[in-house]
Amino acid sequence: MTDILNQLVTFIGEHPTLANAVVFIIAMGEALFLIGMVVPSTVVLVGAGTLVGLGKLDPWPIFIWTTLGAIAGDAISYWVGYYYKDRIKSVWPFSRYRSLVERGEAYFRNHGGKSVFIGRFVPGVKAIVPGIAGMVGMGAARFTFINVTSAIAWSVIHLGPGFIAGTAFGALGEISGRLATMLGVFLVLIFIAVMLARWLILIVLPFYAGSRLRFVAWLASHDNRAARWLARMFDPAHPRSAGMLISALLLLVTVPVFVLLASAISPDAGLQRADTAIRNLFQDLRTPTGDEIMVAITMLGDGLIASIVAGVTVAYLFARKAWRRATGFLIAMAGTAIFVPLFKLLMNRERPIDIYTGADAFSFPSGHATVTTVLYGLIAVLVAHDRSPLTKAGVFSVAVSLIGAVAFSRVYLGAHWASDVLGGIAFGTAMVSAFAFVFGSVHNEKVGRWALAGMVTLTLALAGGFHAMRNFDGALAMYQPVSPTVTLAEPVWRAQGWKDLPAERIELNGGEGEPLILQWAGDPARLAEALAPAGYVEAPQWSVATFAGFLTGRTPPEQLPALPRIQNGRGAELVLVRRDEESDPVSANRDDDEARDGGRWVLRLWPTRFRVTTVSGEDLPIHVGSLIHERILRPLNELSAPRADRDLPLAEENPLPRMKGVAIRMRADGSQVTLAIASDVEVPEAPLAQAGADTGTAPPADASPSGATQ
Template structure:
């Protein structure tokens, strides 16, 4: 396999040009919708990682290509705004432009910054920004900022895959089946959760089926109405109820399995052996930063500006539910750790006396970012809610995996922490539906986000581990 890759790998200079070209094409209006840019750039970055090409140069190449691609799309929209609706494919698919216009009107200047990460509108937003005559200087800094974030997100995973390709052929005995099982489990949970969310909303078939059953059976009808008494205008939180039941059952079964084992699970030891064979030193510092960002001081730094603002706006329902969620998950982690009494793989000084199961960083991240996504989604129409949840998932996954990189948790600890966090999220959402009478007020999120980031950076740089 390695010989085959070597034989068909272009020269380093060509690889830089190929990555830049893929980034450019993937960002072009319309073309980016049909070109599988993610697959192509991952493959090219994997080849580059396999041959240890300079990662900084690759990131620069991807950055330049992305900036040029969005820039060309913007210029085309800026100078041909009247012709674009009448040319193919927009003449046949006017909804593509409508989707981009709606996204741009909703997020304004930030649409260019975040639109690069939202698949359906990614190649359309720069074109729409030009058509609506966004100021070129404003577009330029948004374009540069989004490309600066986009390049590492798209290039680094492929590069890491290529640089560790050889080690992946030398997996410890039995690791393959656990990795396949883990991947299948993650994919299955994502599919099941997505189906539940779509089926248990007002437009879903599952919702209509349950509503029909409630109309025909008096006892079910009383239960149905009881769940809707305080907020009749809101959706019945069937998704939250289903999430609570499923995650509680999964947490119970998983915890029993962990407690019945003599030490770590087989997959824990095999995955740890796999990680020890991978060159993870560059990620160790990032993992340490995430460890500080996810501990008590880090969570306080992130939430303090928002808590002050919620108190100022008298949004007590959101404030109290978030506070109860974070306090409750801290207490639950303490109790679970004492009950399990599981020893960590490695015990640094700041974790002396602390047990392993479940991962408090993972459960806290799921609660903090999961509930934040849910409260944000409350203010969005149903078709725009998915990105908020996906962003929360993309934040929680690195937070959890960092615990493996610094070797203070087993994989099964992360699973237990995630399930515990989901239970807490579901309980809080059910309670919020019952007691809250209005959605959170619109927030000055840019100011609050900058304040949170500033406090978090200060915490990481100057405070020790909590």
């Protein structure tokens, strides 16, 4: 993974013109009237700032093109509003979002001319205010001055965090590439979660104002108490209707998600394979420094800290005489505390590592993820209640960051499978949604929201800090990485143990890929030597130069890098390619220098958790390998696009059984797998294809009969 990310960063850094064009288009699109509501400018610009901080892009061109894009977008929106005036409310597509236009008008009336500057930084109105300024006849010179100055400030604010992060990652990369990759993945996931929460609160709901009105009208047509109450609660004019709608939608989504996850975690299901692959992926990224960071974070979600924070919150709510909210909070937390261990006992799913006893020894759902989601989700609901959308977005961004950090730490440390964490978050979100839906209409209890937020923050800092100081070393030792290695004696491996290794490649999503037809014990480089006479060479490494080979239609197949394939969360340690002269009927009939073959064989070798102890006493890692055929498509003779068309070679196309010193085994489905120990394999002097022809490609003496089902 680290190599792929490095190559991607290098490619972008070596194409600054492309990067400049992207930031210009994104910055302009973000400011276009209404269109900017759905343009992910923050994600792209923070990423561009990160590349600047890593030293891959020149800062001044990126800053200038970002600023110019922002200026151009606001200017276009201004002139659209200036031209259409009030007619814009009846012109498609703006007529479909009349409520958003009216919201922008109200914002402009409240803030006047300075709304052009301020509005650029306010999600939900930033793509509307410039058009409103044109509608109301704001002078072009005044608008241009505000537009330019605000664009400069906006660019600094959006590129700055990424620049700081990129500088930090660059320094970390000098220390440990794996640490930098892990922290990068962590921050990206948190960032995406926060952006989704803000997008839901600030952008999605306003787009559905018309649908809400129709829903309210439908409810009002039903003359019963429940329908009238729902109509009142979901009325857009009701100050709490937006929160009620979000709560209802989340409740309808998260409960089925939790049920689906719980029903899909059987050992033979694809989800378990995906969990194992994800765990292996993170195990390979672990570093001592990363462990210390994640242990500190995971301790903030320990039951002791959650109990203290919950106790302080309940005591505060009762002290403020917020009886109903205090009671609801207490019921939600107590219900969660009872539900998690009972459901763990019911599911009886084993953890990735053995670190607890009793009900906590089981895995689904994650107690840390569930309790943290419920606790800080409820507190966020209490603090953000009846506040502006921007304030709500800020409060929930903090809560989502804390919840996401604890959840990520559980997967990173190997304490839970990824599905355990997702299940805990789904159930916790459902509890929070139910609480918000029930208590969203309560408006006569004074909570003292910022006092509550301050008290919770102080409690978490003091209790969490004291807990970490006292128990950090023990927790660090408990979460030490565990590699579940299985060692087999050579006779056992050759007789029956080979069946324990996967027969098909396991993808990151748990799906099954191509058959694994090789089990290789020892140094992968030895396999490259053994297959060299058959025409196999190491695939080119990914770089800007080799990537450019995909952009031309005349690149020989052996000069194209192999597309990455993950086996059970791990990347290939060895990739070999061989040109297939007979795969392209056009090339096969041409003998000129310009003929280009259209196919190749690709052999990949991945590490496993298995090792073998040989008869001579060597302890060797076992790798598994596949051999697939790729046809190189060349549309219009301008591109080279590899596409796998066969996952299994024919007997005469497979050089593995023809290596000297290997053993052949047959699976129950009739497929063949080659077992080899690197030190036993002889490198032939003649090409393997010729050697196979000379011997009639007969299997070695210890090969199982073709009809065996072992």
